Amino acid sequence: MAVFVAPAGARPRDDALAGAFRCAPIAESRQWLDCYYGAVQPVRAGLGMPPALASQLKLASAPPAGGQPRDEHVRDEVMSAAAGCIRITGERPWLDCYYAAATPMRALLGLSAPPTAPKPLPQLAYVPPPAQPASNRPPPMPRNAGLLDGMFNETKPIVRNIAMQSFTLDRNGAFTVTLADGQVWAQLEEDQIYHPARWRRAGPDKLVTIAPGPMHTFSMKVSGQSRAYKVRRLR
Numbered sequence: 001m002a003v004f005v006a007p008a009g010a011r012p013r014d015d016a017l018a019g020a021f022r023c024a025p026i027a028e029s030r031q032w033l034d035c036y037y038g039a040v041q042p043v044r045a046g047l048g049m050p051p052a053l054a055s056q057l058k059l060a061s062a063p064p065a066g067g068q069p070r071d072e073h074v075r076d077e078v079m080s081a082a083a084g085c086i087r088i089t090g091e092r093p094w095l096d097c098y099y100a101a102a103t104p105m106r107a108l109l110g111l112s113a114p115p116t117a118p119k120p121l122p123q124l125a126y127v128p129p130p131a132q133p134a135s136n137r138p139p140p141m142p143r144n145a146g147l148l149d150g151m152f153n154e155t156k157p158i159v160r161n162i163a164m165q166s167f168t169l170d171r172n173g174a175f176t177v178t179l180a181d182g183q184v185w186a187q188l189e190e191d192q193i194y195h196p197a198r199w200r201r202a203g204p205d206k207l208v209t210i211a212p213g214p215m216h217t218f219s220m221k222v223s224g225q226s227r228a229y230k231v232r233r234l235r
Contacts, residue, residue: 012042012043012045012046013042013091013098015042016039016040016098017086018039019038019040019041019042020035020036020039020040020079021079022039022060023035023039023060023063024069024075025064025065026063026064026069027067027069028067028070029070029075029108029109030109031064032069032105033106033109034053034055034056035056035059035060036102036105037052037053037056037102038052038055038056038060038061039060040052040095041057043091043094043098044095047091047095071108074104074108075105076216077104078101078105080216080217081100081101082097082098082102083217084097084101085097085101087189156211158210158211158218159179159208159209159220161207161208161223162179162180162183162207162208162209163180163202163203163204163205163207163208164177164178164180164202164203164207164208164222165178165179165202166178166202167197167199173197174186174187174188174189174191175187175197175229176234177202177208179208180204182235184235185208185218185220185232185233185234186231187220187231188217188232190230191229191230191231195227195228197229198225198227199222199225205223206222206223206224208221208223209221209223210231213230217230218230218232218233219231
């Protein structure tokens with residue numbers, strides 16, 4: 001939260017992501033995408049790259065509001081992927097990740113793959129996670145009138161007190177949980193470092209609750225424990 005409260009000390013990528021969230025009120029999806037590209041200008045400038053298009057910079061500096069935003073589920077998918085780029089070290093690899101996150105919206109609009117920008121630094125290959133079928137994708141976060149809704153305030157749980165059927169741990173200690181209704185959720189890699197699993201077995205007494213968190217993340221709690229784990233849905 002300090003990133004948004006004290007922008008003077010923020011990194012260029014933090015300024016870029018905050019700018020992308022400010023594009024939310026734009027109704028037209030193509031304009032929203034141009035605003036998303038214009039918002040990344042702080043990172044492009046820090047890398048010594050040519051500026052984004054003037055029209056994109058104008059949209060990012062003053063996003064127009066009016067009308068119902070379209071294709072919100074695709075926007076949520078793009079912003080969730082862009083927020084996940086935070087784990088990448090190096091501004092240029094992060095920029096590649098940010099651009100790759102926009103692929104679902106480009107596909108929806110019938111656009112080609114993002115153009116390759118000049119590379120002052122070696123490019124780190126990035127493979128975005130496979131898109132989930134619409135029927136299995138976690139529901140998008142509701143949008144209210146407030147511009148920053150969904151960035152900080154938690155909403156109602158989307159999973160409430162469902163028994164943990166089984167779980168596994170990978171070699172790094174991150175868990176993958178299967179619930180009694182068939183849903184499968186995995187712990188984020190960066191979360192397991194600070195929050196390793198503290199239960200020893202699954203069963204009907206291990207009740208799981210999952211709720212949307214800040215910046216399109218999800219928090220999971222297990223009955224009998226006060227801590228929350230950051231997770232993503234696999235199916």
